[in-house]
Amino acid sequence: MGLSELNEAQQIKVKSWINHGLDATEKTLGPLIQKAVPIYLKPQYFAFEAVPWAEVTRGELDGVELQFSRYSSLKQLKNDWTLYHELAHLYHPLLDYKDFWLTEGLATLLQNQIMKDSGIITYDNMMMRLKAGLERGQSNTYRLSHLQDARLASVSSNMWQLNAQQRVYWSGVAFFIEAQYQLKLQQAQYQTIAELIKAYQSCCKASEQQSGRQFLMELDKLSKTALFSNLYLKYKNRTDFPKLKQKHLNAL
Template sequence: MRGSIVAILLCAQGWATEVVYQDLHVLDGKQQAIVKSWLNQGLKTTEQTLGPLAQSHLPVKLQNVYLSSEPVPWGAVNRSEVDGIELHISYFATQQQLISDWTLYHELAHLYHPLLDYPDFWLAEGLATYLQNIIMLHGGVITTDEYVQRIMAGLERGRLGTWETPGPLARVSEDMWRLRAHARVYWSGAAFFIEADLALRQKDPALTLVSLLKRYQTCCRTQAPAGQPDSAKVFLGQLDRLSRSSIFSNLYHSYKLRQDFPRLSKQAVRLSGLHMMSARHSELLRQK
């Protein structure tokens, strides 16, 4: 295809992900160098945190944006036979501004779960929202204090959004775009996974959502049903099986019908980040 460049990214653990850049020709030479370095670093940081993607290559579609106050004003996952991502990038963004932006980490995080049906988009967006912050924390892009600040600010937006878009979460999620209910949908889902993570910790200090997702990529990701009414139940059922619990399924049945916004303390949010960092440190020690 026109303007495509194939690059091999070798991650620290030794696996390789083939990245296929589409429409790289829309960027000038200086931009190309900045964007490729940023994408390589972002993918490396993501895979070091969540494990290798369960696909042999990653299509990346790029678009230049000249008038934007954000480094990456828009991103999306392109679901296909091989899932890819699309990123709209500010022409004037520096490499550091791109690294500090959350969009790439969010879209890459979506590749770790299958496509879910519209009533369960709160799960998909919540997972990616939670994981983008975990990736940035693990990668040293943000500190623990910044992690807590970002999560608490997001949860507050979700709480306010719940007043603006009342109704059962699954129904609001299904009509998220028309209702402009993004804050409620995204952050209700993030709260779900924070609660699940804390419950995993109580069951077994070595268990985390990240550790389960790594195993899920190996056992189940490529065979997962995509975009079906039961896709979310199958996905969460696999996480329950891997954790030998019913944590995810039980939370799912209560969350999808809830009309209020979850209450999470700053202490609980901080604990979720520290738990992830502690588990990551223990894993690195085991690898030595």
């Protein structure tokens, strides 16, 4: 939707970009069980980056709205992380605001995995991006340490007002990196977050809004562990930024 605003060459470019994004995401996370993915296109005349804004639209069919520069090249569009991030969100249910750190962390980790698996970035580049993001999260957490209620769940509920996106997103990334380490340590049936989310989406994804605890209980059930619920209790009320060790990063 929105293709009619573009000329023929731009339409071909945008279709190629969207199809590439869907294919790359499915390569890592498997096909979505919903019968179609609505894509709402909002081409921009003036933009400082290829995809300045995007969001998931929840409904009978979950979809993605994309604001993008109509003048960006196909390569610039493919190299932008936004589409992969939003498509990754379609593999989990909508969670409560206080648990947005989980969904944003999950989508951020998966977007990097998708881009690596499809050859857009290398493994080394993925690790560099993740480490840089974790550093931004730590810095943002320090900036917010003066808050009367600096618990992650509280900050997540007020993310936009507090300008706390870096803490919220990257605390969630740290959570899932630590979870993947635990999956491998416990020799669980699914050894990676991507494998587990692929299985979850194909069998168990809730259609209604859930709490983070409900979502993670499903992941525990699938992985035959209790690690997600246990980590959740450790993370949701923390006021510091998670201190990952090299062994955690090595599990990626």
